[in-house]
Amino acid sequence: MTRLLKATFVAGLIALALITNPTAQSPSYHRDGLNVVLDNLVTTSTDGVTLINTTPATVGVPVQMSPRLRWGGTAWDTDDSVSREVSYFVEALPTSGTFPSATWRMGVIIPGVGTVYPIEQTGNELILLTGLQLPASGGINFGTTRSRILAGVNGNVILSDSTGIHGMKLAFGNAAPTVATCGTGTISADSRNTSGTVTATGATACTVTFNNGATLWGNPPICTVTLRTAPTTTPYISAISTTAFTVSGLTAGNVFAYHCLGSF
Secondary structure, eight states, rough: OOOOOOOOOOSOOOHHHHOTTOOSOOOOOOOOOOOOOOOOOOOOOOSSSOOOOOOOSSSSOOOOOOOOEEEEEEEEEEETEEEEEEEEEEEEEEOOOSSSSSEEEEEEEEETEEEEEEEEEEEEEEEEEEOOOTTTTTTSSSSSOOEEEESTTTOOOEEEEEEEESEEEEOOOEEEEEEEETTOOEEOTBBTTTEEEEOSSSSOOOEEEEEHHHHHHHHEEEEEEEEESSSSSSOOEEESSSSEEEEESSSTTTTEHHHHHHHH
């Protein structure tokens, strides 16, 4: 046979009756697997298993959504000492309009939370994706000849062309940089390697030391400095490396902001 539909249920005569009568409305429960084999399809898209709601939509009820395909398991709740079910499912939610369409949704039912939809897709567009986590060595490629996004190490994001040779690096770091040779100057707590604010107190030069800069930058970054207070001198970056940069020509009490980007 070029096409074989093989369904094996070990649940007795009730399951067998449901196979021979696919229009049966009562739900069935069985404890055996379902094996569907359709051979010799070559390149022809063919339904293997169909879940469909055949109730016609009307003006008053313009949408009839599909049944779910649901996977469920259980896990032990250590707080309440009880077994709880956690399920994933997929479904299609039609949309009424001049050109009816549908949204394909993947949902998860979490005890104590309810139903969450981490992925939704309408047409060719992925319109919702929450909690995306890629492998440490993974990245996002926009086709084979477009830009890509990589995360080389923790605290580092790389934006590059398709070859990975040209681009820029954002080395945020995992904590605020530190300042030295800056009198009693300080750096704002929300500062990172890529940007921040420094107050020069009792000094005309400040050295900002990057957080894990040698590992994150790779090459000396390109940094710019902008004064936040009225200048009486012209500050400039007098030295820069993968580990730190120094701003000279300051007036004691100046507040300056910096922005740094890395290159390959």
